[in-house]
Amino acid sequence: MGKESLGVKETIEMMKHVASVIIESEPILTDADRNLGDGDHGLGMERGMNAVINKLSESEADEVSDVFKMTGMAMMSSMGGASGALFGTLFRNGGKALEGEEKFDSKGLHSFLEAANDGVKSRGGAIPGDKTMIDALEPASIRAGEVSEMPLCESIKIVAQSANEGKNNSKEMIATMGRAKTLGEKSVGHPDAGACSVAIIIQAMSDFINT
Numbered sequence: 001m002g003k004e005s006l007g008v009k010e011t012i013e014m015m016k017h018v019a020s021v022i023i024e025s026e027p028i029l030t031d032a033d034r035n036l037g038d039g040d041h042g043l044g045m046e047r048g049m050n051a052v053i054n055k056l057s058e059s060e061a062d063e064v065s066d067v068f069k070m071t072g073m074a075m076m077s078s079m080g081g082a083s084g085a086l087f088g089t090l091f092r093n094g095g096k097a098l099e100g101e102e103k104f105d106s107k108g109l110h111s112f113l114e115a116a117n118d119g120v121k122s123r124g125g126a127i128p129g130d131k132t133m134i135d136a137l138e139p140a141s142i143r144a145g146e147v148s149e150m151p152l153c154e155s156i157k158i159v160a161q162s163a164n165e166g167k168n169n170s171k172e173m174i175a176t177m178g179r180a181k182t183l184g185e186k187s188v189g190h191p192d193a194g195a196c197s198v199a200i201i202i203q204a205m206s207d208f209i210n211t
């Protein structure tokens with residue numbers, strides 16, 4: 001039975017599920033970064049998500065915003081590099097936008113993704129079409145605004161699909177920022193590894209919310 005909103009405990013369980021799916025996806029993310037970058041993205045994300053599981057297991061979150069802020073801080077402090085800063089910013093800024101909210105619902109999903117997208121854009125400097133994680137995150141954020149009146153179990157499916165389409169669209173882009181910018185036209189044909197991570201994260205959220 002799909003959920004219409006999540007409380008604090010369910011949000012913690014959702015993020016632990018997301019973390020375990022990213023850890024399982026390490027070989028996929030490593031391959032994706034090997035095609036276009038230095039190949040360290042999968043192991044970095046695995047390290048970050050192990051830190052997230054530890055942090056969420058030992059810390060007390062008072063509200064849903066804390067769960068996402070803790071996720072972001074655990075990634076920032078454990079991963080290092082551009083991915084640590086950018087994925088840390090995604091969750092920390094997204095979490096800040098939910099301060100004071102008792103539940104994570106469709107409106108919260110939109111607030112979270114909008115703040116996450118704005119935060120990553122201003123931190124990294126990429127815009128849509130540069131072949132970065134923004135190419136999955138921005139379409140997801142825009143779609144979340146369009147479906148924010150639906151129950152969370154429905155909206156999250158649609159938003160996950162948008163992130164996945166954005167990731168697929170990044171295949172045909174010529175990298176002008178991020179891991180593959182020195183490859184130029186040679187970057188065409190592969191999706192961006194950061195966009196792959198964003199799509200996997202949102203799909204894992206959707207799968208948790210719909211079980």
Ligand SMILES: [Mg+2]
Pocket residue numbers: 033037038039040041179
């Ligand atoms: Mg890399």
